[in-house]
Amino acid sequence: MESVPTTTISERCKHSVVSFPLSDRSDRTRSLVCAPDHDVIIQSSDDVLFKLHRKNLEVHSLVFSDAAAVTGSVIENKDEIVELSEDSATLDVLFRYMYNQPQPDLSAVDFLVVTRLAVAAEKYTVNAAIPAILIHMARSLEDHPLHVLDYAFRNDNAKLANAAAELTVGLSVCDAHSLLSQDAFAAWILYYDRWSKGVRALLSALIDKNVAQPIYSRTGGVSYPVSQSTLATVARWKFAEVRSQRSLYNIVDLSDDFLDHTFM
Numbered sequence: 391m392e393s394v395p396t397t398t399i400s401e402r403c404k405h406s407v408v409s410f411p412l413s414d415r416s417d418r419t420r421s422l423v424c425a426p427d428h429d430v431i432i433q434s435s436d437d438v439l440f441k442l443h444r445k446n447l448e449v450h451s452l453v454f455s456d457a458a459a460v461t462g463s464v465i466e467n468k469d470e471i472v473e474l475s476e477d478s479a480t481l482d483v484l485f486r487y488m489y490n491q492p493q494p495d496l497s498a499v500d501f502l503v504v505t506r507l508a509v510a511a512e513k514y515t516v517n518a519a520i521p522a523i524l525i526h527m528a529r530s531l532e533d534h535p536l537h538v539l540d541y542a543f544r545n546d547n548a549k550l551a552n553a554a555a556e557l558t559v560g561l562s563v564c565d566a567h568s569l570l571s572q573d574a575f576a577a578w579i580l581y582y583d584r585w586s587k588g589v590r591a592l593l594s595a596l597i598d599k600n601v602a603q604p605i606y607s608r609t610g611g612v613s614y615p616v617s618q619s620t621l622a623t624v625a626r627w628k629f630a631e632v633r634s635q636r637s638l639y640n641i642v643d644l645s646d647d648f649l650d651h652t653f654m
Contacts, residue, residue, distance in 0.1 A: 431483075437472065438478035440485060450488040482504040487511075487519040496526040496632035502528075505537050512545070524550075531557060536569045543574040555585045561587040 428441035447454035472479065486494050496504055504526060511519040516591055527538050528550060535557035540549035558566065559582055566582075567575055 393512075398428065431475055432481065433471045433473045434478040434481050435473075435475055436477050438481075440478075442485060442488075450516055450518055452517075454514060476506065479503045480510050483507050484510050484514070484516060484519065487516055493518070494520060496522060497529075500531060501534055501537070505541065508541055513533045536561065536566055539578065540570050540574050544571065558582075578606060596653050 424441045426441075430442050430444045430447065432440040432442060434440070444454075451456075476484070479500070482620055483496075483499060483503065484507055496507075497499050497621055499507075504523065507519065508523045508527070513522060524545075524547075527541050531538050531550075535554045539551055539554035541560055542548075542554055555578065558578065563579070563582070566578055569577055632648060639652075
């Protein structure tokens with residue numbers, strides 16, 4: 391006989407709203423997803439229950455504005471459970487944007503949860519969350535360029551996508567394939583190929599200009615004024631700055647096509 395999945399109540403639901411003094415905003419905020427006067431129960435993909443107010447969902451989400459968009463039918467029983475495909479960590483943050491309370495500090499949220507939050511906010515059109523997510527993604531460029539690139543590509547944000555793409559060119563193709571959507575990866579691999587060809591030309595040009603020619607000592611030793619590994623690193627970061635440092639291209643004489651290339 392097939393076992394029935396066991397559900398749990400959200401960690402925020404272990405306390406009643408009325409059990410906290412009005413001055414204790416943080417603890418009262420934690421309990422908002424377990425409203426004693428709830429009229430809808432949401433179940434996450436990992437079987438956590440959230441007891442909420444339907445009116446808040448309707449006001450803050452275009453998708454939830456019609457009860458039929460949530461359940462496919464009008465909810466007669468407040469204890470009827472509505473199953474969503476998102477996990478509890480994602481929904482916990484998403485639902486906080488649907489109540490009159492301070493918005494979540496996304497810098498304190500695990501970044502992978504934020505990436506799932508971004509998808510959920512777009513899916514359910516929770517407009518209150520979208521600007522904060524965009525700001526956080528832009529601030530996370532250097533630490534998570536591939537995730538930010540995928541987010542920007544999905545939202546047609548060319549400026550953010552180009553900024554992220556420049557930071558991904560030295561990363562593993564396998565990592566890009568596993569993290570990017572199919573469409574984003576198809577665009578990225580073409581970008582990566584052009585960058586790779588350009589860097590090879592840059593390295594060759596720098597060597598031809600005697601930047602990294604060997605120096606022979608009297609004892610027979612050989613040294614380079616710039617190591618090959620250092621040269622490769624410099625080339626990578628110089629390429630990321632070419633839009634503001636055209637003088638580099640006056641030295642190495644690369645094509646305008648390469649100079650002007652962007653991801654989107």
